[in-house]
Amino acid sequence: MATQKHTIVALVLDKPGVFNRISSLFRRRGFNMDSIAVGHSELHNISRVTIVVDGSTVQVEQVRKQLEKNIDVVKVTDITQRDTITRELALIKVHANPGTRSEIIQIVTIFRAKIVDVSADSLTVEVTGDTPKVDTLYKLLKAFGIKEIARTGCIAMTRGDNASI
């Protein structure tokens, strides 16, 4: 079965253990999670979770239903097929010396990323964008030697007036 990355948005009660319930479900049912990002939503006591999952349409529909079965989960939507804005943020600490620094800065500028920290032999870059953009920048910077990378995982929202979920 052809697999594809799906973006799932869930509203969940802001209670202890909810995150554990979600991750346990993915582990137990053998669903493949690419990334997960959690934060407050516009609703009181409700968090918003964005999960990127790799799977066939049938598998991902199972993921959605199994998530929705959870009593602490209020609503789940697969927004893959919709017109969405997806973003993630990454911090990349890259090796830099006087010889390579300007080249790195040029690449960073093209990507409209920012240098947020400079030290004797490294630069730390902050980049936001969709996953392919972050991946591409990462690939380019790899040539200089990556010391460290931290990524937030994807968050997503549909375009237009209507709420995503």
Added chain:
Amino acid sequence: MKMTGSQILCESLTKENVEVIFGILGGSILPLYDTLTQYPQLRHVLVRHEQAAAHAAEGYARVTGKPGVCFATSGPGATNLVTGIADAYLDSTPVVAVTGQVATPFIGKDAFQEIDITGITLPITKHNYLVSDASFVAQTVKEAFYVAKSGRPGPILIDIPKDIQVNQSEFDYTTKLVMPGYKPTLNGHPAQLKKAARLIADARKPVIIAGHGIIISEAYDELKELAEKAQIPVITTLLGISSFPGSHILSYGWLGMHGMAYSNKAIDAADLVIAIGMRFDDRATGKVSGFAPRAKVIHIDIDPAEIGKNVKVDVPIVGDVKNVLKSMNKYIDVLDNREWLEELEELQAKHPLGSFEGEGRMVPQFVIRKIWEATRGEATVVTGVGQHQMWTAQYYTFDRPNTFITSGGLGTMGFELPASVGAAVGRPEEAIWCIAGDGSFQMTMQELGTIAQERLNIKIAIMNNGYLGMVRQWQEMFYGKRYMATPLGCPDFVKLAGAYDIPALNVTRREDVEPAIQQAMENPGCFLLNFVVEPEENVYPMVPPGASLAEVMETPRKEVLTWPRKSTL
């Protein structure tokens, strides 16, 4: 008025009409047990192992339809519940398990008898709670019972630290539940109901597969109305047995690995499968790609996640089975499927269930058939897991609704005796028949102590073949007859029963079977029958693992089982 957490818990249980608790106490649940002395209306049944408390709660829930309640202490008490909770989870049985926990300041410190039971039971409960304040107890219990019972039922665990049991709070049971994440769909979508009715009207070879959902939602009459009106044969799942009278003219056995060959062949030939309150378990479907290859599928279930999980569905209907059938039946015309029913009669004649006679040998099928005769097919029968379970399902024809209590999904050996305890408490007016295997029975036979102490009316029939029989059968068929670890020594079961003051008999000859059953029935209270049966008898028919239902292996013997069937019941 202020009350302790324990009092609030007991008050809440009373509000939920709880009559009985199965449990064992220990350090972390002592305050709650101390409070039980103030609540004589809450009967406590002391079991001998916490696993039995959970199974007994299941047995009680299965026969009464009400949530079964069990108590255990922290640590080992709680972990011993796990098998029973998992069993309840897989068979959609409403159970509320309450465990004591070490006092709040000790949580996370690896204190004596501390274990993270909410973490452990997370994947095997419908929901669970760690109560962090006495003021949350009432709300938690109310929510627990509501969730356990509603939608697709399941087990709930409430973990209460020892200090919360003694801390005080106001008791208020009037607050409304606010559960934005829990809204079971109860009624089928009208457009889907009409679509289903149209498929049923157009089908030439329809079959109904009736599952546990019929029993849980008590949709017996609605199922019968659908079957009779549209003249559709009814095949049940293992847990669907006793959802439809076994001797009804439209009853065509049950499906799956050890279901009747004619049932499996009927599904193979069908052009429409109406699956009601069942979940296409692999033991039921056989090789899923070969399941009902000619059929469209209507799937009715209350759990949306079951739709399309294993089998592709043409018309999904999410809702409570009783509601759905009630509304759907309005769109069903009186139909005549005579040709199909005649075809099925032929199929049944060609692929019958083997005879229980066993060429005059002391076979377990014969014993079970004799129990059926003696109880006129009316008894509540509880089984363990293994060959005896399959023979009971095959040779005891269930006509009375909800009388076959067995462990289906988890397949828990040792289920029979403790589940019988719960069933006997739930149906005190009748004798419960506990049909056991010698292997299965030895897993939980300590519950003879509970039965003796509570004077429960349970007739125990052990099919004693000296083997872990089902595994032996697999070794014989698929592992070159190498009987590794399946020959099983047994204690003298009659002496064992005697130690508990339970009357018992060894039965080794066919002619003694009937009188022994009579003697057990005439004896008031518990009686144990140890039937020493053919050691290497196999369960047939059998769909070999990995094969499709149509590839069922049939009984090698020629004698066949027939019994009169009635046109209405």
